[in-house]
Amino acid sequence: MIDNKLQTQPWDAADHLENDEDMIAYLDAALEDGDPSLIVAVLGDIARARGMTHIARSTGLGRESLYKALSPTGNPEFATILKVVRALGLQFHVQASG
DSSP, rough: OOOOOOOOOOGGGGGGGGSSSHHHHHHHHHHHHHOHHHHHHHHHHHHHHOOHHHHHHHTTHHHHHHHHHHHOOOOOHHHHHHHHHTTTTTOOOOOOOO
């Protein structure tokens, strides 16, 4: 008898963000999508790729609080988002649409 069970393994985006260009492209795609929960989750992926302990120290926020805030179900304050973006060495820029 042949075992046809499909075996899967967990996939974590943070494991595939190897450099700044990857991280910027990933965040840019999420910003283009415009879904706030996706943007927060992507920031969480990037923070985990960079090291959540380092990001927590840089922002002055607790590591566990950041994990929770930057999860797909998190709802961080905008001030937290800005602190994380700065700690990641990134900046937001605004341009006219279209």
